[in-house]
Amino acid sequence: MTMLAEVIDAVIGIDTHRDSHEVEIADVAGRPITTMRISNDSAGFTRLLAAITDLGPEIRAVASVEGSRSYGAGLARALSAAGVQVIECEQPRRAQRRGKGKSDAIDAHLAVLAALRLDADQLTAPRADGDREALRILLVARQEITVMRTAQTNRLRALLLAGDNTDRQAARGSLTQRSLAALAERELPAPAAREQLVRQAEIRRLAPALTQAERELKENRAQLLAIVDDIAPGLTSRYGVGPVSAAQAIVSFSTRADAATRPRSPHSAAPTRSRQAAAKPPGTASTVAATAHSTAPSTPSRSPGYGNCPRTRAYIDRRTAEGKTPREIRRCLKRYIARELYRTLNTAMTA
Known part of the structure; x- marks a missing residue:
């Protein structure tokens, strides 16, 4: 196994945040060369790239970025575009923090140390933009829609259970598109108490919302399928894989x-992971x-x-x-x- 520290000259540990990033540039022994705090914008990215350039024209540097797909996404793109290899740094575990405290500067230093211990042939690069990022966005959206639909379904069933026998029976049954449409369109017989009117108004709001959520989930599934078939044809034909x-x-x-641009043995199993x-x-x-x-x-x-x-x-x-x-x-x-x-x-x- 070849350690990363054996094939580079410097490592850049970066702890990312919404507005700014804490940066430590260190040598292969983990000794800090310089530290800085940069803004999370093009001006901050330019400042860091200038500091990397000052290390020397032939310096081989790797950036260990915590949160490269969230707050550090823009910085990771800027570093990659400038030819600096970016690797994903996992958030430090409690055991790693023991005796060191907690601060942005400490986290940046821990990102340096974590990178230096890595196997140079098994580096974890940030997940790519493009189609894979589109899948990630769709999956996050699907999770949000699903959570909201579950909450709305529970709320609607609770309202129906508080109604008459017909409503209670509907609450225990399946909320199909037809039953939801009927609930949204029904009118209460006069005279109706204020409580009944308010309950029906809420039912009339929730029923179309659930219908819309189901429609959005179907559209989301179709988008996922189209992208999956482009990236990995035949994957969804596997038994049990949707x-x-x-x-x-x-x-x-x-x-x-x-x-994975480095040469690989013809017997190696994977381009980036084991x-x-x-x-x-x-x-x-x-x-x-x-x-x-x-x-x-x-x-x-x-x-x-x-x-x-x-x-x-x-x-x-x-x-x-x-x-x-x-x-x-x-x-x-x-x-x-x-x-x-x-x-x-x-x-x-x-x-």
Whole structure:
């Protein structure tokens, strides 16, 4: 294993925030060369690039950026455009902070130290812009729509349960598009009490909102499917993989598959990440586990999505006969699923 410190001359640790970024430029021993606070705009980016240039024309520098896809997105783009390699730095864990305190300057220094300990052949670059960023935006939007729809559904059912027998029956049933339209259009018989009028007004507001949310989710799913098919053709044809789980797998798959420009052995498995890394959160394994097994009961043969797969059922039967517990079997299944998706993504996205 080649440590990053062996192939560079300087590392730039950056702790990002909304308005400003804390920066530390250090040598390969982790000794600070200079520190600064730059504004989160083009003027601040130019100031940092000038400081990097002052290090020397032949200096090999790497920027370790915490939050490169959020507050540090603009800075990461500016550094990459200037030819500075950017790697994603995870937020320091509590154990790493122990005895060091908490400040922006300390976090920038920890970003330096974290980078220097990395394997030069397994660097985690920021996730790419373009189609993969479009998927990420759509997934965030879908999560927001889903959370809001759930809250509105619960609110509507609560209002119906407080009504008459017909309303209570509707609350316990399925809220279909037809039933929602009927709830939005119905009129209360006169005379109606003020409480009934207010309740119906709220029902009339929530019912169309749920219909709109369902429409937005369908449009979101169609957009995800179109992008997924462009990035990784054939991925959604895998058993149990739909547009949403496929999109999350692509976003989590790691880093820019097209950004691995260093030479690779023909036997190396991945352009940017190992199979083992892909099986750990936030990699492919955690994505599949969350989508395919989130409601898995204690018996693995009843796991949703994969319970009807002949290969899975045969595997469950065999491992159960060997004395494996349901929890152990689920863990093995998740790892096998992660490996299959990893190979599929690696092949499709490298191509």
